[in-house]
Amino acid sequence: MxxxxxxxxxxxxxxxxxxxxxxxxxxxxxxxxxxxxxxxxxxxxxxxxxxxxxxxxxxxxxxxxxxxxxxxxxxMSATQQDLEDILFMRLEVEKLGLSRSMENATVQWEGTVMAAFHALGHAQRQVQAAPDDVTALEWDDACCTVHKTLVVASRSPRLIDMAAKFYNQSRRFHLALLREGRIDFAVREARQKALCEAVLAGQTTRALALLEEEIRQDLGEQSI
The missing domain is CATH 1.10.10.10 (Winged helix-like DNA-binding domain superfamily/Winged helix DNA-binding domain)
Structure with missing residues (x-):
C-alpha cells in the first residue's frame, strides 16, 4: 500500500x-x-x-x-510547416471521429454535444466581455471540450487520444489568434450553431464540412 x-x-x-x-x-x-x-x-x-x-x-x-x-x-518549434501539419492531422482525425460518432449516436451523446456547445457559447461571451488570461483559458478549455465531445462516441480510445494530442499541439496557434484580435466571433458562433444543429439532425456531410471549416479557421488558415 x-x-x-x-x-x-x-x-x-x-x-x-x-x-x-x-x-x-x-x-x-x-x-x-x-x-x-x-x-x-x-x-x-x-x-x-x-x-x-x-x-x-x-x-x-x-x-x-x-x-x-x-x-x-x-x-517544440512552431513554424508554418508545423502549423500546416497539425492542421492536416486535426482534419483527418477529427472528421473521422465525428463521422463514427454520428454513426453511433445516442440520445445521451447528443445531450452532451448540446451541453458542450452551450458552455462554449457562454465562454465566448465571457472572453469578449473581459479578455484576460483567465477567460482566455476558460474559452480554450470550452473549445477543447467541444472537439473532444464530437469524437468521443467514435468508440475508439486511440482515435480519441490522438485527437486530444493534436488539439493540444494547436492551442498556442489558436490562442495567438485571440491575443491578436483575429477571431470574428459573430461568424464563429453562427458556424458553431450550424455545426451543432447538423450533428443533432444526423446531417453527416454538412456536419463534416462545417467541422473542417471550424478547424481551418480555428488555426487561422486564412493567413496561410
Whole structure:
C-alpha cells in the first residue's frame, strides 16, 4: 500500500506539472524552441527532479516538447510547416471521429454535444466581455471540450487520444489568434450553431464540412 500510494502521489504531481507547462506553452510563456532545464523548471513550477523529468517525457510523447539526444529538452518549434501539419492531422482525425460518432449516436451523446456547445457559447461571451488570461483559458478549455465531445462516441480510445494530442499541439496557434484580435466571433458562433444543429439532425456531410471549416479557421488558415 505504501508503494502504491507513493506511485499515485507521483502521478498526481506529474499531472499537475504537465497541466501547468501545457498552459504556459499554449500562452507562449514558454516560447517555441526554448530550452527546458530541469532545475530552472523546478524553481518555477516545483516538483522533484524525477517528477519534472517524467513531466517532460509525458509532454514529449504529446508532441509539445522535444527530447534531443544529449541536449535535454526544448519546447517544440512552431513554424508554418508545423502549423500546416497539425492542421492536416486535426482534419483527418477529427472528421473521422465525428463521422463514427454520428454513426453511433445516442440520445445521451447528443445531450452532451448540446451541453458542450452551450458552455462554449457562454465562454465566448465571457472572453469578449473581459479578455484576460483567465477567460482566455476558460474559452480554450470550452473549445477543447467541444472537439473532444464530437469524437468521443467514435468508440475508439486511440482515435480519441490522438485527437486530444493534436488539439493540444494547436492551442498556442489558436490562442495567438485571440491575443491578436483575429477571431470574428459573430461568424464563429453562427458556424458553431450550424455545426451543432447538423450533428443533432444526423446531417453527416454538412456536419463534416462545417467541422473542417471550424478547424481551418480555428488555426487561422486564412493567413496561410
Amino acid at each position: 505504501l508503494f502504491g500510494n507513493r506511485d499515485k502521489d507521483d502521478e498526481t504531481v506529474v499531472a499537475m506539472l504537465a497541466s501547468a507547462l501545457r498552459r504556459d506553452i499554449a500562452f507562449g510563456l514558454l516560447p517555441p524552441d526554448q530550452k527546458l532545464k530541469i532545475e530552472g523548471l523546478r524553481q518555477r513550477y516545483g516538483g522533484s527532479n524525477h517528477s519534472m523529468r517524467e513531466t517532460l517525457r509525458l509532454l514529449s510523447a504529446e508532441g509539445l516538447v522535444e527530447a534531443t539526444t544529449q541536449r535535454g529538452f526544448r519546447v
